Amino acid sequence: MRSLTAGPPKKKAAKTSPGPAVQLSIVCDADTLRSLVRKKAVRVVDVRKADDYKQDHIPTAVSLPLARVLENDTPEKIVGILEELGVSDKTPVVVYDDTFGALAARVAWTFQYVGHTSAALLEMTFKQWKELRLETEKQARIFPRAKHSLNVNKNIYADAPYVEAAKSQPGKLLVDSRERLNFLTEHIPGAKNIPYTMVGSNGRILRKAEELKRFIENRGIASNAEVITYCGSVGTLSGLTYYALRLAGFQNVRLYSKSFKEWKALGKPKEEFKDATYWDLSAE
Numbered sequence: 001m002r003s004l005t006a007g008p009p010k011k012k013a014a015k016t017s018p019g020p021a022v023q024l025s026i027v028c029d030a031d032t033l034r035s036l037v038r039k040k041a042v043r044v045v046d047v048r049k050a051d052d053y054k055q056d057h058i059p060t061a062v063s064l065p066l067a068r069v070l071e072n073d074t075p076e077k078i079v080g081i082l083e084e085l086g087v088s089d090k091t092p093v094v095v096y097d098d099t100f101g102a103l104a105a106r107v108a109w110t111f112q113y114v115g116h117t118s119a120a121l122l123e124m125t126f127k128q129w130k131e132l133r134l135e136t137e138k139q140a141r142i143f144p145r146a147k148h149s150l151n152v153n154k155n156i157y158a159d160a161p162y163v164e165a166a167k168s169q170p171g172k173l174l175v176d177s178r179e180r181l182n183f184l185t186e187h188i189p190g191a192k193n194i195p196y197t198m199v200g201s202n203g204r205i206l207r208k209a210e211e212l213k214r215f216i217e218n219r220g221i222a223s224n225a226e227v228i229t230y231c232g233s234v235g236t237l238s239g240l241t242y243y244a245l246r247l248a249g250f251q252n253v254r255l256y257s258k259s260f261k262e263w264k265a266l267g268k269p270k271e272e273f274k275d276a277t278y279w280d281l282s283a284e
Contacts, residue, residue, distance in 0.1 A: 024120035026247045027206055028094045030134060033058070033122060036092065043087050043143070045095045047107045048126065056136040058096065058122075058129065062086075062143065066103045070234055073257075075114045079150045082116060086143025089116070096122035096129075101205030102196065105239035109255055115151030121243060123204050156242075158228045158254040160266055163188065166228055173221060177231040177241040178260075188230065188263055189271040192219060196237040199244040206240070212248035223250060230256040230263075 036042035037060050044061035046053050053063040062085050072081060087093060093111060097103040104121050111119040122129075130136060158166070166172040167190050174191035176183045183193040194216065201207045207215070213223075221227065227245055231237035235257035245253045264270065 024092050024094065024118050026120060026243055027123045027204075028120040029123050030129065030132070033094050034134070036094070042092045042094055043085060045085065045093055045107065046126070047095060047097045047103045048099075052098065054138070054140065056130075056138050058126070059135050059137045060141055061096075062141050064107065066097075066107060066236070069107050069110055073110070075150055075152050078110055078114045079148050082111065082114070082148045083146050086146045087116065087148060088146040089149055090118070091146065093119045094122050095119065096124075096126055098126045099236075100125060100196075100200055100240070101243075102236040102240045104205075105243050106234065106236045106257075109156070109235070109239045109242060109257075113153055113157055115149060115153060121205060123206075125205065128203060155252075156254055158256040159258070160256075160262060160268065162254075163228060163230070163256050163263070164268065166226070171224070172226045172228065175221070175227055175229045175238075175241060175245075176260075177229055177238040182232065184273045186260075186264075186270045186272045188260065189269055191230075191271075192221065194219060194241055194244075196231070196240050199241060206244050206247055209247050209249065212244050216245065216248050216250075224252075225250075226252040226254070228254045228256055230259040233259055233261040235259055 033042065033044070037044065044058050045064050046057045046061040047064055047066045049065055050063055064081065064085065069078070072078065093116065095104040095108045101121055108119045108121055163174065167174065174188055176187045176191040176193050177196045179195050179197065180193060198215065199206055199212065206212065217223065227250055229238035229241045229245070235255055238255055238259060242253055242255045
């Protein structure tokens with residue numbers, strides 16, 4: 001594969017840091033990312049397993065496996081990771097994975113939660129990137145340590161007490177991102193179901209904004225509602241739905257990152273459909 005960068009394939013610290021801040025949208029297309037890489041104006045973050053990163057990755061990408069984020073999931077530690085990756089407050093960040101965008105979404109949301117506003121999802125997975133015969137490299141990347149402030153964004157976060165209170169408050173809505181059968185088996189009372197499988201399309205981790213807007217509104221979710229997304233365990237599937245809602249124009253969206261696993265462990269109430277019909281099993 002043709003590389004965007006020169007130099008021997010060995011681990012070394014880069015001599016340059018990203019240039020002037022670039023305003024990224026929620027999803028970054030491949031051409032934009034390639035241009036930013038050439039200009040050294042972006043930090044690319046690969047959240048696959050470290051062994052997969054070593055095989056090959058997008059040029060200049062740094063490795064940050066999702067497991068490491070989950071093991072260090074406090075605001076202070078996440079800021080420390082950003083600094084280690086050479087990410088300052090103004091460094092544009094594009095995150096990618098090979099798991100239909102769910103892992104990347106959880107990491108990008110985590111960056112935004114601690115105050116890094118310029119974080120975007122790559123529009124495709126790494127497998128799709130390679131299928132398009134776009135540039136890759138094997139060289140592991142390390143950048144000079146940067147300084148990053150901590151500015152927790154509580155407006156995109158929900159914990160169990162917040163979710164419990166929201167269930168009875170007008171204008172607030174829970175969205176379960178798991179597959180339909182899991183949702184029907186048990187879910188948080190009052191939640192609506194938007195399976196994560198419904199928010200993507202061929203070649204893109206997320207549908208286009210207008211498609212998502214129509215799809216979500218057709219499920220009875222008003223655009224002015226506050227929506228709290230959750231999934232089965234650590235907020236990956238619901239992280240992808242979080243970004244689908246944001247892309248669709250929803251301004252007030254929160255992620256319950258500890259999700260249904262914590263909800264059940266706390267002994268909170270659950271709801272289920274005991275007599276689901278064929279139509280109940282259909283997400284459409």
